[in-house]
Amino acid sequence: MSAALSSKPTTESPGLDLLPASMTLIEERVKGCPRLPSLRSVESALRELLNSDRRYTQQISEIIRRDPSLTARLLRLVNSVYYSLDTPIKSIEEAVFYLGIRQIRQLAMVTPVIEDFQKLAGNTPFPWREFWQHCIGVAIMTREVISCVQSPTDDTDYVAGLVHDMGKIVMSATFPDHFTEVQRRAGQSQCSYLEIETEVLGVNHAELGAMYLRHHHLPDIMIETARYHHEPERAAHHSQIIAAVQIANLLVRHAQIGNSGNTSTVTSEIWTQASGWEILFPERRDSERAIACAALRRSLERLPSLLQGLV
Ligand SMILES: [Fe+2]
Ligand SMILES: [Fe+2]
DSSP states (O other): OOHHHHTOOOOOOSSTTOOOOOHHHHHHHHHTOOOOOBOHHHHHHHHHHHHSSOOOHHHHHHHHTTOHHHHHHHHHHHHHHTTTSSSOOOOHHHHHHHHHHHHHHHHHHTOOBHHHHHHHHTOOOOOHHHHHHHHHHHHHHHHHHHHTTSOOSSSHHHHHHHTTTHHHHHHHHHOHHHHHHHHHHHTTOSSOHHHHHHHHHSSOHHHHHHHHHHHTTOOHHHHHHHHHTTOGGGOSSOHHHHHHHHHHHHHHHHTTOSOOSOOSOOOHHHHHTOTHHHHHSGGGOHHHHHHHHHHHHHHHHHHHHHHTTTO
């Protein structure tokens, strides 16, 4: 049994007697959960490619780019092996190049599959495939949003978008019953999704994701994105990319592409008035902002066909 599977000893039945966990327990489980599960289709595509004769860095990277868990584990691995590098590695392709096929194969071999994992936990199924589409959709749209104000030089913005909701995967892996209870209440309550998470578990997915990424020594920008993607104005660093992730997240939810688990409606007003716009377009450059919004609406229309067949 994998470390991720063995690190969820909850026996509580969902609903009734479920109490928030103490911070000590939360930290303990987050530390003990190095292997976050991946989506079955991505895991098998990676294994198949690694077993074939034609294995190119770029093809391997393309598969890893479709999976937030694998991406986080890859960056964790490369930055722990090459910890002496001046700047941490934030790009997927660079990480694959540095690690080489042997280490990537080891990474793939110990990858738990999220669909099995939830079956074992005995919980109500969560739409994981749609959740992965949400994460990839946000990653793609983050690139579109940031491109309105600067030319990206590497794929940091994409990776930040991909791992923004890591906390939800971490919650399902470390506190499966609490995660199920959050979904149940989110379908019924008027409270915000983040408030429900805090009420049920004691922390929300933004805090939990940041805690996971920090414990596993991921680059600072990923930690900050996980922590502040719902409130980029609070971030002390990397605020442009975090603002882009906030807007991308709202856009993808507005268009109802994939499923983030949070089913509350995102209206046009919500995404066009998000706090991130002030960070991306300070000094009220309204005309530039309007051009950016129009371009983003067009990109959003193309997104479903881009996502088709990816996971
Ligand atoms: Fe989120
Ligand atoms: Fe999200």
